[in-house]
Amino acid sequence: MVAQSKVVLVVDDEPVNIMVLSDLLKDRYRVIAAKNGEQALQRAVGNIRPDLILLDVMMPGMDGFTVCRELKSKSETASIPVIFVTAMNEEVDEMKGLEVGAVDYITKPISPAIVNARVKTHLALKTAQDELAKQNELLDKRVKTRTAELSLTQDITILALASLAETRDNETGNHIRRTQYYVRVLAEDMANHGFYTDELTPENIELLYKSAPLHDIGKVGIPDNILLKPDRLTDDEFRIMKTHAVLGAEAIEEAEDRLGDAVETSFLRYAREIARYHHEKWDGSGYPEGLTGTQTPLSARLMAVADVYDALISKRVYKPAFEHDKAKMILLQGRGTHFDPDIVDAFVRVEQAFIEIAEQYKDE
Incomplete structure (x- = not known):
């Protein structure tokens, strides 16, 4: 088994579906699971933060749309990509899913090749986005430092000139x-x-x-x-x-x-x-x-x-x-x-x- 660096959260109310996805992904990623919407929201901010979430749409109580909307409304979880998982015979409003923040759909019964490809692609995009965010943060710090230096230069220049005026x-x-x-x-x-x-x-x-x-x-x-x-x-x-x-x-x-x-x-x-x-x-x-x-x-x-x-x-x-x-x-x-x-x-x-x-x- 290779060392897992990325964490995938699988959310489904059917244990068999969780088992199938976990067995498929466990050799490449660390897999954690949640059996309902409330538990998914807790796991998303727990000690082991997911890098990607595979989220069942049709669940009793809090459905996948509601869970996704909640995730996207909070700054700490908004950047986690969500892929909806739904059965082919279920009538799902894909437009609604994209509007609440999902990045993709996977249909059941799942195709291992499709699951692996989608997960790999969206984790790569997430990594790139995280790196860009880090670079932007670094650039922002540099700009703030440079701005502070310029402000200090301005203040010193004016102070020196004003002090000269005061002396006479x-x-x-x-x-x-x-x-x-x-x-x-x-x-x-x-x-x-x-x-x-x-x-x-x-x-x-x-x-x-x-x-x-x-x-x-x-x-x-x-x-x-x-x-x-x-x-x-x-x-x-x-x-x-x-x-x-x-x-x-x-x-x-x-x-x-x-x-x-x-x-x-x-x-x-x-x-x-x-x-x-x-x-x-x-x-x-x-x-x-x-x-x-x-x-x-x-x-x-x-x-x-x-x-x-x-x-x-x-x-x-x-x-x-x-x-x-x-x-x-x-x-x-x-x-x-x-x-x-x-x-x-x-x-x-x-x-x-x-x-x-x-x-x-x-x-x-």
């Missing part, structure tokens, strides 16, 4: 945290209300959240005497300060070029857009390019609201910190001139979240 900016790290949370809340609300749903996917909103801390990275290129000046800037100084938008975008573009094909760099697109355009205004009076309306990328329009709100509620050398209600009033006054009207409307809907973020990450 006279604004606090909490400003960076608050604005990124504001941006995410605004983006989620707009998506939930049907705005820009093609762009504001959960994945892109996460990229917006991660990219927001880089909005003022260009300030690393502003001279200390202007960047760190404890008083209000002169007009000439402010003209120099405004160049931080272009400087930031160029710095991110250089980072993209250096990363090149070594890593997917599209995640920096939002960072580049935000850095360059978050000082543009809806009516075209902003900088650096004087864009109007939706000419300004959505990412930068979101940041404009988040950044201005946080500047209003924060203390600066030229102004005290405003209360939320005053900051809200200023944003409403800028609706349709400074800010995208739809984003201001989103701000109004989520203003309580803004208040909570400001409190949670307030400056010391």
